[in-house]
Amino acid sequence: MTEHTTPTTPQEDATRAADTPKPSSFAPGDTAAGTAKANPPVGGTKAPKSGKKPLGVILAAIAIILSLLLAAALYMYGVRQAKTQNALNQQLQSRIEALQQAQQQQQQQSQAALQQQGRQLGAAQQQAAVQDRQLSELRDKVATISGSDANTWLLAQADFLVKQAGRKLWSDQDIVTAGALLKSADASLADMNDPSLMNVRRAITEDIAALSGVSQVDFDGIILKVNQLSNQVDNLRLADNDSDESPMDSDGGSELSSSVREWRQNLSKSWHNFMNDFITIRRRDTSAEPLLAPNQDIYLRENIRSRLLIAAQAVPRHQNEIYRQSLESVSTWVRAYFDADDANTRAFLSELDDLSQQNITMDVPAQLSSQPLLEKLVQTRVRNLLAQSSASVANAPAAQGE
Template identity: 30%
Template sequence: MANNNDSRPQDDALVNVNDNKEVIDSAPDTPTTAPKKEKSSGNGLLWFVVVILFLLVIGLAGAGYWYYMQQQTERLSSLDTQQKNTVALQSMEQQRAQLTDKIDAITQRNNALADTVSALKAENETLALQAESALEQIKNMEGRRPADWLIAEADYLVRMAGRKLWLENDVRTAILLLVNADKRLKSLADPSVLPVRAALAADIQTLQQLNPVSPSSVALALTGMIAQIDKLPLDAFEKPKDVNAQDNTLSESTDDWQENLAKVWQSLVDDLFTVKTIEGPVEPVLSLEAQFLIKEQLRLQLMHAQSAALKGDAGLYGQSLQYAQTLLIEKFDIEASQVTGFVSALQNLLNTEVSRPIPSELQAQKPLEGLLDSRVKQVFGQGASAL
């Protein structure tokens, strides 16, 4: 540019020879100095913008890298938690399968026992018919101790009490049968039957001291509670409301353009960056898998307690209910009415005694059989042996 400006004054000097030299010399100076200043100012502004853009690109790249690392960390943590939950679920499935096998075995034993009970009931009916026939024979006998048939009836009632006690666990009916047997012997007004009546009184007292709670009623109560587990609310984390949140709704008035512009800018900033302050302990968010595992653990413990109640195992029964109560308090919303009622029902079951040490034999059975042999069979022979 300096060379071009220098050539122009030379051409002007050739055309206008008489022009002043100072004018010719000053002509190139004026156009050369002004463009240089404008070019220097434009280059500085361009470099400033380039530097700002470069810093913005570096900042965005750093923020993106930080966000990517955070996402990777959260993803690895989520995968680790999912693997742990999967292992726990598999373990629970195995325990549940084992418990199902045990329940199936118990069901088979119960079916076999039911068949045995049915056979014994048929035998009892046969024996009852035979007893009625023998008693009819006793009534038809003349002059041969007409009151001795009461001993046979008492023996029959004692044997029926034993069957009710050991096969059906029906303590109440067994007590009633023993009381009726004692009444039969009492009606004899014979001092020789007092030792048998004393043994009957001891058996009645022993049965009255047994636990009156039926294991089947406890098991049915636990079955009803198991069906209500899915309706119990868990103590899950709920996102709190932001009381300091600003209303970014735009106004329709054109006079509020400055406020609308500020709200738009604030909305853009909130979408890019979020800063929250949390006071107090942070509660973890329960996933669907974790919620399922917690409810399955509670259901499994109640099923353990149900099986223990049927077996009369007081230790396992109490331990299972204690663990179930701990799960309810720690994992469920204890302020909800359903959970409160569930905990109260569990506490009532914990206070219920399920063990029933039923005696293996009745004290009055052998003495009464001996009395029957000595006083009835010797008199009536084959007719009494059918009893």
């Protein structure tokens, strides 16, 4: 600390200068002591003390007090700072502990989740292993059935195609489709590249040649012609049967007389005319069908249409007898009830006669020579293949158990 000096008054400076001799050299702190020694008090009286010493003491005391106060203040500040720091340290420590606990909990939860995921992964791996084993077994079975002997599948395919050709030939009489199916069967056998199948392929070739020689019938064209005839029924004109409507026993004197005297003859003629109009007998050359009333020709036309429809339905079913009987019935009705001299009727009957001459059945082979040969080969080879596959499946569980 720096020491402060109190300024003095001019009178004190003058008195001090008069009383105190001025030495040549002295220390600044020895001023009062030298003065006291040089001028001792006279008559035993003490000289008054100088005012500098109490002032320095006071200043020193003040300095000490200030130093103490400053030290106390610094101490209190340090204590307060230490308390604050301790509180902050404790707070930080509690936070760190809380964070450590939370981290430990998170680690425990993560470990538990990892353990659970590990268990799930293990179960999934086990299930995947089981599925892989099952898949491998299935692949072995498929390889046993298909991969080991693919030619058996081609042979079975050829047998199926030949059987389908027989169904199309005998049920639908579809020569074109049957021939295409036989050609596909021959192509399947050709893919096998097996010389032992030459006899079967030769039989298929013979069946294809036999079908090529069958004369085909235009069934669709026949059906269209029959339907066209059904549409022309309304254009037919009924026959005029009024030419011979006179009674069989009619005489020429049916006219009434104007004379009163001939009332008997007039009454007899009137009676005969009434009876002749009440019961009429007409001659006809044919009696194939019963007569219809003139206003019932619509029923006749509908009957003709129904017969033509039956004939059209018999064509795809290859019912030759039903087809011919229906057309013959239509021809008989048209000739009996419609005008044969009309142009529409003549064209209708001409078309009907042409359709009656059509044969809706074909002379197809009764059997395909290749079908029994293929059936025998399929039974032999497929049975051997199934026996091998069943034996391999039976040996598979025994190998797994070992």
